[in-house]
Amino acid sequence: MATSLNGSACATIVARAQALFDDLSFGAARQWKAAGENRKVIGYMPIYVPREIIHAAGFLPLGIVGGGDQLEVIHGDAYYQSYICRIPRSTIELGVSGRLDFVDGMLFPSICDVIRNLSGMWKMMFPNVYVRYFDVPQNYRDDIGGNYYISELAELRHDLEKLRGRPISDDELRRSIGVYNDNRRLIRDLYALRARSPWQAPAAEVYLVLRAGLVLPVEEHSQMIRDYLAATAEHERPRRDNCRVVVTGVFCEQPPLSLIKSLELAGCYVVDDDLLLITRWLTSDVPAEGDPLRNLALAFLHQSESTAAKYEPNLKEKGQHLVRAVRRSGAEGVIFACPSFCDPALLERPMLQHVLKDAEIPYIAFKYAENSGQMQPIREQAGTFSDSIKLWSGR
């Protein structure tokens, strides 16, 4: 971490977030479930599912983003060839090792063919668990993609009602939308703070705080973010002579925490990224009045982030979200960090690089796996990138 935080409020929050991150048995979620009657936990994979509907059912949405570098994959490798990314094999490892034995349902969003096929595998491997492949529209007209998506949301609602044993009311949905609006606002504030003063909110800490939101009830997570925002203001941390970068490609299989730390140690402040996109997928408040499913659907169509798994119908607009992220965060360059064998990230990368070239934004690229252990090459590459920006950008 950037500085000694012994005894500070920041340290306490980050330590809690780290403990949640390290806990591959999801103790916090288990405790939540055990603390009440008829509580259920619904797991979801990247990139996006409407957690509001899960929350409205009184259930806990649990983000599953693989097992990371602390999980030895023994059984999971028997399900995948060497040329498939690691997240599905570590997710299967979590499943077959019993770490997800308390999870009542799993949602597999449409992101790529690997996660898509995993939904079918999960149905067969865990037949007593509710499994749904969650498709999203690639047509953004309200009356076409919107109507399709509203029906998909209605089906999800119906399925969760069956699990719950009673209906989910529109009022409950509206309240959940309000709660998640709060959470997303706080996350936007957190990202804005980091972009303004990255030394005050190091990327690894922000990541841990963000990641805690995948396992905690959303209300508790929102409080954690408020506490962290207040705590970072308590004392000034030393500034490094780092350049400022946007990291992209990290929207599914997560980089090891050591990779995120290595970037900042090597001289690159991460001022924006696409890590854990579900936490801020919807870019502004979803209306909390009116038809909640329609509001969630329209928010997806018109107020959501851009990413490789989402079709961009306008050629001129393709990749501009990345240019805007650079300008908005005051970044000086982009790091493409893509998981090995990741179709969405790797197929997208050349197009984004062309857009950055046209916008005269420098970039570098490397691949990783969630269990990459050797950070030296990454530090060298990021360090050289940082030096080149400082030397030749005219700053």
Next chain:
Amino acid sequence: MTTITTPKPAPAKEVEKDASMVKQKEMMAAHYDRLTAAPQTGEKVASTFVPGNLNELIMCFDLVNNLPEVNAIQSGLRRQSGAYVLEAEKIGHSEDVCTYVKSDIGMMAKGNLAPNGKRFPDPDVLLLSYTGCFTFMKWFELLREQYKCETIMLHTPYMGDGKITKNMIEYMVKQLKEEVIPKLERISGVKFDIDRLREYLKKSVTAEDDLVRVLQSAKAQPSPIDAYFGGIYYIGPIFGAFRGTDDAIEYYKFLRAEVEQRLAEGKGPVTPDGDMGKEKYRLVVEGPPNYTNFRQFWKMFYDEGAVVVASSYTKVGGVYDLGFRHDPSKPLETLAEYCLGVYTNRNLPMRIDMLANYVKDYEADGLLINSIKSCNSFSAGQLLIMREVEKRTGKPAAFVESDLVDPRYFSAANIKNRLESYFQMIEQKRAGARAAA
């Protein structure tokens, strides 16, 4: 001094071509001539994908259908794709991604030449039939970047729950009515005539019926066809630019007659080396073939008397042997159903059901999976598929790995070794069963 001499290879056998083979060769040649002449003739070109290939609809607008996957296959068969893939990697495409895409991109960078030696035309429209494969979206975004032409998205929802829902059909029909058709009208300058579509669909049904008869002839012993290597040729017209045409009807009529003749005569399949000898092993194969070493791969089978009696890849552009036919009475709904039902849009449990049923219905000795390194749509989950089909059928399965069109990932010795072990395993199981009886 010892002199080592290498025996000269035997001259290739002269194999008489069947009428259907001659017909198909003519059709493909004429099609590529038509495509490459488009800039001169003024015909407009639509590029689309094999899964979700709405050829009948494309023809309604007098558009010439260009299929980049088929072009990549042609490059693979002609051993040009290796250089194309390298070229694409040189200009920034990852070694990890689909080699169909890289072959296409590399081919464009190296002159964009069709099999007839002439230049492919720039497409007038990219019909992004987003069906059964995520990579398709990125492929056409890359082509759109290159050609700066209009791209029409047709999103086919995935059959995650193993069924087609009313919501899926409505979504697709609405996209067809309000996005796809109006845009094709505008780009082509041709008004959409739904009766014209119906006529094409009627013709499709005739060809589909004959194709299914051909595929199901493999239930006979010996099988008169190879439903994987031979099957690649059989599916060409119906998955390509010919479904809905009189050419396709004629081709499948010839093919069906030839196959029925072989059936009547108790003959095995035609191979590049002539008729296959005694049928010793009957296999179901899952996964696309390798194209760069296609004949070499095929030879490993027929040299051992192994015939493929059913395959999943011959369903990638449409599943017809489970009852689906295009229905002219509901033209847009039937196009939606066709797209939804292609093999790679079916969930894993459906794929396992299909393969296990093939093993039983075609009395196969087992399942062979050819896992393709760069195709996640097929490959992710194949190890589970293998174990599950073994469990359900009691028949052994084997697993080999190669790639579509990148020759670096075809290791002949490795594959041959595994196949030979597999055939030995089948023999041992047979011996065991005989002893038990």
